Amino acid sequence: MDARERLAWAYLAAVSEPPSAAVIRLVDAVGVVDAAQAVATRCVPEGHQGVLRPTAARYEKDTARTDLETAERMNGRLVTPVDDEWPGWALHALTMSDTAPRGGPPLALWVRGGGRLDAITDRAVAVVGSRASTGYGQHITSKMVTGLIGSGRGVVSGGAYGIDGSAHRAALASDGLTAAVLACGFDIDYPTGHTQLFAGIVADGVVVSEYPPGTSAGRHRFLTRNRLVAALSKAVVVMEAGRRSGSLNTAAWAVKCGVPVGAVPGPVTSAMSVGCHRMIRDGQAQLVMDADDIEHLITPDGVDDAAGTTRRPDERTLDDVQSRVRDAIPGRGSATIAEIAFAAGIEVARTRSALAMLETYGLVASDGSGWRLPAR
Amino acid sequence: MDARERLAWAYLAAVSEPPSAAVIRLVDAVGVVDAAQAVATRCVPEGHQGVLRPTAARYEKDTARTDLETAERMNGRLVTPVDDEWPGWALHALTMSDTAPRGGPPLALWVRGGGRLDAITDRAVAVVGSRASTGYGQHITSKMVTGLIGSGRGVVSGGAYGIDGSAHRAALASDGLTAAVLACGFDIDYPTGHTQLFAGIVADGVVVSEYPPGTSAGRHRFLTRNRLVAALSKAVVVMEAGRRSGSLNTAAWAVKCGVPVGAVPGPVTSAMSVGCHRMIRDGQAQLVMDADDIEHLITPDGVDDAAGTTRRPDERTLDDVQSRVRDAIPGRGSATIAEIAFAAGIEVARTRSALAMLETYGLVASDGSGWRLPAR
Structure with a gap:
C-alpha cells in the first residue's frame, strides 16, 4: 500500500463514528483514495449520498498524518482490509449484522503491540464479565484462562477492571497471547489503573481499537466495541455478570455473529452471577465449567475448524x-x-x-x- | 374393602421385593384375594408362573396381620390402588417404566401421618440433593422450599441427612405439607438422627414407603425408592449433587416419568454442585434459581394443570x-x-x-x- 492510500484509510477511519457502513460502501465502490477525496470535497458519486451525514461533523479536519505518526511512535499501525494482518474471516460475520444498530464490520483497526492481530484472534476465546467482579469470579477466570492458554488459545477481552483484567493478567501469567479491544483510542490507557497491564499486553499481544488515537471512551462506544470482542473470537465466555452487565451485550453480539456463548455458573445468592444464570436458563448461553467445556462449545464434534477442516453449510x-x-x-x-x-x-x-x-x-x-x- | 381383602394386600405387599410387576399383574387378573391365595399355595393361573420366583423366598411367612397392626399403632395404614388416597394419577407414569430395571408402579404404599398422601402429592415438588450438603446448599434449599410452600406446593423428599433434611425442615417451618418417601419400613426412623424430624412430618404430612414395617434400608432400595419420589411430584429439583449423587438417579426417574427436572447452580469450585452443573450442561435439567423458576418448569405457559384445566394430548x-x-x-x-x-x-x-x-x-x-x- 502506498502512502497516499494509507493516509486515505486513516482519514476515513477518523471521519465518521464507527461503525461506518456508508463509508465502507463508498470505499468498496470507488477505492479508498477516491472515497477519501469524495468525502473531503463533499462531492460523492450517485447513490452514496448516505456518506455525507455521518461525516459532516468531522470531514474538514484531516488527522490522518498525526494519527499515523502517533501509531508509529507507539509501536502501532493501522490495519485495513487490504493488509495481511486483517482478520477478515472473523470480521466477515459482522457483515451479516450490517443492519443492526451499531452493527457491521469496522472500516479499519488501530493496533499496537508485538503480536499479529490475525494470529491471536485466529484461535481466540473472549473472556468477559462484570467490572465489579467477586473473588470467586476472579479465581475462576484465572483458572479458565490458564486452561485456555494451555490448549493454545489466545484470550480476547475488553481491558476493563474486574473480569477483563483478570483474564488478561492470567493470560500473561501463562505466557499466552492476549488482545485488549478498547472503546477508546488505542493510545489511551483506559482505565488508567491498567497502564501497567496494557504495557504487558503489547509485549507479545495487541491492543486494538477502531477509534483513532485520542478518542475518549463513551458509553455508546462500549456497546460498539463489544461486537468486535465477539466477532474476533471463536467463543465468548461470560464469567460473572450482573442483571444488566455489558457482557450480556457482548454475548448478544456473539449470537448475532454465530459465535457460541458459554456462561459460568456461580452461587444463586450472588448478584454477580444472575446474568450468567439467566442466559443459561433462557438458552442464550451454554453452561461451561472449565476450559474443556469451552473447547467442546467451539468444536462439539471434536474437530477444530481452525485445524484445516471446514464444514460445508447447507x-x-x-x-x-x-x-x-x-x-x-x-x-x-x-x-x-x-x-x-x-x-x-x-x-x-x-x-x-x-x-x-x-x-x-x-x-x-x-x-x-x-x-x-x-x-x- | 373388607378385612380379607386388606389382609391380602398386606400379604402381597410383603411377599416379594418391590417393584412387583408379576404380583401386580396377578392381582389385575384375578383380584387381590385370589392372587394372595395363589401365591401362598403356589398354585397360580396359567400365564402367571412369573410370580413364583419373586415370591419364593417369602411366601410361607404371612406378616399381613402384624404389619397392619403395626401400622394402626403408628397412625398409619396400607394405601392400595382401590383406596381413595391412592395417588393413581401420579403413579400412572410408572406403568410406562414397567420394563425398566426397578421400574413399574408400587403394589401398595404404607403411609403414616395426619396428611392425605394424594392431597400432598397432587401439587408437590420433590426437593432432593446430596447428603453431604454444604452450608450454601442448605441455605438455598430453605429459601427455595419457603417459596414453594408459599405458593401452595407440598414438598416431597427422601428423609435423608443433608438436602433432604433441610427441605423437610423448611417445609415444616413454613407450616407446609411434606412427604418423606423412605427406603425402609415406614416404622423405622432412618437415619435415627431424624427421629424428631419424622415426628414433625407426620403431624400434618406423611411418611411413605412401599416396604412393609421392619424392612431395613438397603442400597438397592434407595434406587427403587427414588422412582416414587420422582413420580409423586410435579417437578424434581436437585439442589446440590456430587458427581455420583443418588439424586441424579431420582432425576433420571423423573425424565422417564415425564416429570420436569430443575437443578440449582452453585460455585464451579464446589464438588457438591458438579452433578447439578453437568445435568444442566448436558440438557438433563433446567437451570432454576428460585421457586418462580420451578413454577415455570411445571407450567411453562402459566396454566396449572392441577387447577382444573387439562391438556388434550395428540x-x-x-x-x-x-x-x-x-x-x-x-x-x-x-x-x-x-x-x-x-x-x-x-x-x-x-x-x-x-x-x-x-x-x-x-x-x-x-x-x-x-x-x-x-x-x-
Whole structure:
C-alpha cells in the first residue's frame, strides 16, 4: 500500500463514528483514495449520498498524518482490509449484522503491540464479565484462562477492571497471547489503573481499537466495541455478570455473529452471577465449567475448524450476500470478480469476501483468473 | 374393602421385593384375594408362573396381620390402588417404566401421618440433593422450599441427612405439607438422627414407603425408592449433587416419568454442585434459581394443570396401553370395562387406569354403566 492510500484509510477511519457502513460502501465502490477525496470535497458519486451525514461533523479536519505518526511512535499501525494482518474471516460475520444498530464490520483497526492481530484472534476465546467482579469470579477466570492458554488459545477481552483484567493478567501469567479491544483510542490507557497491564499486553499481544488515537471512551462506544470482542473470537465466555452487565451485550453480539456463548455458573445468592444464570436458563448461553467445556462449545464434534477442516453449510446457513454471489457464478466456465459483482448487484469488496467464504465451504472454486462452480 | 381383602394386600405387599410387576399383574387378573391365595399355595393361573420366583423366598411367612397392626399403632395404614388416597394419577407414569430395571408402579404404599398422601402429592415438588450438603446448599434449599410452600406446593423428599433434611425442615417451618418417601419400613426412623424430624412430618404430612414395617434400608432400595419420589411430584429439583449423587438417579426417574427436572447452580469450585452443573450442561435439567423458576418448569405457559384445566394430548403422547384401550371402545354404544379389557387384551386394572387417563384427556366418556367415545 502506498502512502497516499494509507493516509486515505486513516482519514476515513477518523471521519465518521464507527461503525461506518456508508463509508465502507463508498470505499468498496470507488477505492479508498477516491472515497477519501469524495468525502473531503463533499462531492460523492450517485447513490452514496448516505456518506455525507455521518461525516459532516468531522470531514474538514484531516488527522490522518498525526494519527499515523502517533501509531508509529507507539509501536502501532493501522490495519485495513487490504493488509495481511486483517482478520477478515472473523470480521466477515459482522457483515451479516450490517443492519443492526451499531452493527457491521469496522472500516479499519488501530493496533499496537508485538503480536499479529490475525494470529491471536485466529484461535481466540473472549473472556468477559462484570467490572465489579467477586473473588470467586476472579479465581475462576484465572483458572479458565490458564486452561485456555494451555490448549493454545489466545484470550480476547475488553481491558476493563474486574473480569477483563483478570483474564488478561492470567493470560500473561501463562505466557499466552492476549488482545485488549478498547472503546477508546488505542493510545489511551483506559482505565488508567491498567497502564501497567496494557504495557504487558503489547509485549507479545495487541491492543486494538477502531477509534483513532485520542478518542475518549463513551458509553455508546462500549456497546460498539463489544461486537468486535465477539466477532474476533471463536467463543465468548461470560464469567460473572450482573442483571444488566455489558457482557450480556457482548454475548448478544456473539449470537448475532454465530459465535457460541458459554456462561459460568456461580452461587444463586450472588448478584454477580444472575446474568450468567439467566442466559443459561433462557438458552442464550451454554453452561461451561472449565476450559474443556469451552473447547467442546467451539468444536462439539471434536474437530477444530481452525485445524484445516471446514464444514460445508447447507443452503440455510448462507447469508443473503453469499447466496446472491453464488447464484451469480455462471453454470459453465468462469467469471471475474467484477463480472460476478455486477451480476449479483453487490459491491466488489463484499463480493470478494463472500467468494472467500464460499470457497472455504467448497461451494465455489478459483481457477486463477476467475471463479467457477466446483467440479462435482 | 373388607378385612380379607386388606389382609391380602398386606400379604402381597410383603411377599416379594418391590417393584412387583408379576404380583401386580396377578392381582389385575384375578383380584387381590385370589392372587394372595395363589401365591401362598403356589398354585397360580396359567400365564402367571412369573410370580413364583419373586415370591419364593417369602411366601410361607404371612406378616399381613402384624404389619397392619403395626401400622394402626403408628397412625398409619396400607394405601392400595382401590383406596381413595391412592395417588393413581401420579403413579400412572410408572406403568410406562414397567420394563425398566426397578421400574413399574408400587403394589401398595404404607403411609403414616395426619396428611392425605394424594392431597400432598397432587401439587408437590420433590426437593432432593446430596447428603453431604454444604452450608450454601442448605441455605438455598430453605429459601427455595419457603417459596414453594408459599405458593401452595407440598414438598416431597427422601428423609435423608443433608438436602433432604433441610427441605423437610423448611417445609415444616413454613407450616407446609411434606412427604418423606423412605427406603425402609415406614416404622423405622432412618437415619435415627431424624427421629424428631419424622415426628414433625407426620403431624400434618406423611411418611411413605412401599416396604412393609421392619424392612431395613438397603442400597438397592434407595434406587427403587427414588422412582416414587420422582413420580409423586410435579417437578424434581436437585439442589446440590456430587458427581455420583443418588439424586441424579431420582432425576433420571423423573425424565422417564415425564416429570420436569430443575437443578440449582452453585460455585464451579464446589464438588457438591458438579452433578447439578453437568445435568444442566448436558440438557438433563433446567437451570432454576428460585421457586418462580420451578413454577415455570411445571407450567411453562402459566396454566396449572392441577387447577382444573387439562391438556388434550395428540396421538403421540398416548402410551401403548392407552391407545389399545381407546381403540377397543366401540364406535357406537358403550362397553363395560371387562368388555374393553377383553377387546384390548389388557388386564382390567390397567384398563381402568388407562380409561381414567383417557377421560381426563376428553378422549373417552363414561355413561354410568360403561364407556363410550365422546360426542363430537
